[in-house]
Amino acid sequence: MSLYDGVDLRLNVPHSARMYDYFLGGFTNFAADREAAGHVLAIAPWVHDAARANRSFMHRSTRALALAGIDQFLDIGTGIPTSPNLHEIAQGVEPRARVVYADNDPIVLTHAQALLTGNPEGRTAYVEADVTDPVGLLAAPGLRDTIDFSRPVALSLNALLHFVPDAHGAYELVDHLKSVLAPGSALVMTHLTAEFAPEEIGRVIGIYEAAGTAVQARARAEFARFFDGWSLLPPGVVPIPHWRPTADEPPLSASESTGYAGVALRP
Template identity: 70%
Template sequence: MSLYDGVDLRLNVPHSARMYDYFLGGITNFAADREAAGQALAALPWVRATARANRAFMHRSTRALAEAGLDQFLDIGTGIPTSPNLHEIAQQVNPRARVVYVDNDPIVLSHAQALLTGAREGRTAYVEAELTEPAALLAAPGLRDTIDLARPVALSLNAVLHFVPDDPEAPDGPDGADGAAGQRAHAIVEHLKAALAPGSALVLSHVTADFAPEEIARLAGIYRAAGAPGQARAHHEIARFFDGWTLLAPGLVPTPRWRPAGPEDTAVSDTEASLYAAVAIKP
């Protein structure tokens, strides 16, 4: 039996998760993905460095929060597994850590089993749900059976919110949690934040056009043609996702500047990163 039996992967259509896998040097990508990724590389020659810097930020932020005592992690927009995954980092620090991965893509579902192998003392689960339906996501049995929302949770939204463009036809407001409002990405995040206990963390990275506006505009066009419309946001727009929470040092910075671990991090320029990242704690 194939890993993909019963899963419609639409292999003739490029997919953002498989393109990201290609940029990271993975093998779960196909001709259509590689063609679109080649176009992305032509528009943004440093996009591989962008992806790797974002992945390294995930590793550093997860480790920092696990070392600070957080033992529950909710990763939304998981993508294709690329070891070390978030649960591997968290459970290296605390083998009892509990991790829930959330995604809505068939390709991720087909690889979910690879995400469920972790430390015997901890727990790892995969939930198929939509980021744009936060109430249903938070009520999913697989999530509720694995992590306790009454205790602090580290919520990871890495490189996913730029795939939730705002609706220019709709007014701003709390209805954005169901996709109705203009600033729906911010409304979705506020819904998720409100469900978490004090002491929880928000880990977030997001594409910006602040450093390379023309290149990012071309890249957005390539993703839009691949069926993945998105929206780059400026520093102040990304900062709003953290409203009401306390940013950890060094604040909202390009991904390589968030607590770099070594020269391989600092070697990536802000332009090459083209993503802002931060971690904040709920008071």
């Protein structure tokens, strides 16, 4: 009996979540994922560091928001668990924090148990859902039972929306998710851009698209548009490693970061 019995993981096709796991040094990846990830690294060897920098931004932004008093978190496009996961950071600050994870990848679901071992005082839940159907996602019982939408929520969409092209409703779905959140809620995002390394990122996108995964890198202004109407927290929209860096992390250049980060509050 294996963890994956009865789950169609399409192991012969590279998958974005498993390639990301490989970039992070994880073990939930298979030959096709490693081969495609190897092609990416041959073009852009800094992607290893960029993936870690993206993760580290999640730690810093979650800690900052928990310290500011937010105790409910909705993380969409969670990915394969990589400790520390978001609930470990949030509950490390506020043990009663409630965290809901959502992803549409069956392999993430099979690992959800690892995500759900939260602090007994807090609560964690996992919902299998697609961000392109925000109405269905928000109606999931596991989410409604855990999050009180009359109070502030930190919504994180990290390294997710470059997998949702404009034609699949990226801006509309973010607007919908923002509209259900109470004043004082936060939108936390990272996103691939081609602005720092256009030639390399163009070729990397080709590898994902050859595997059937649509990717749309966005320019700074296109990324900033997701936050429209909300107040960006300092330092605003910046390359991912430049969002409130800590002294104990190696400084990465913008080109090595591959993406932008931002955190905004609903007025």
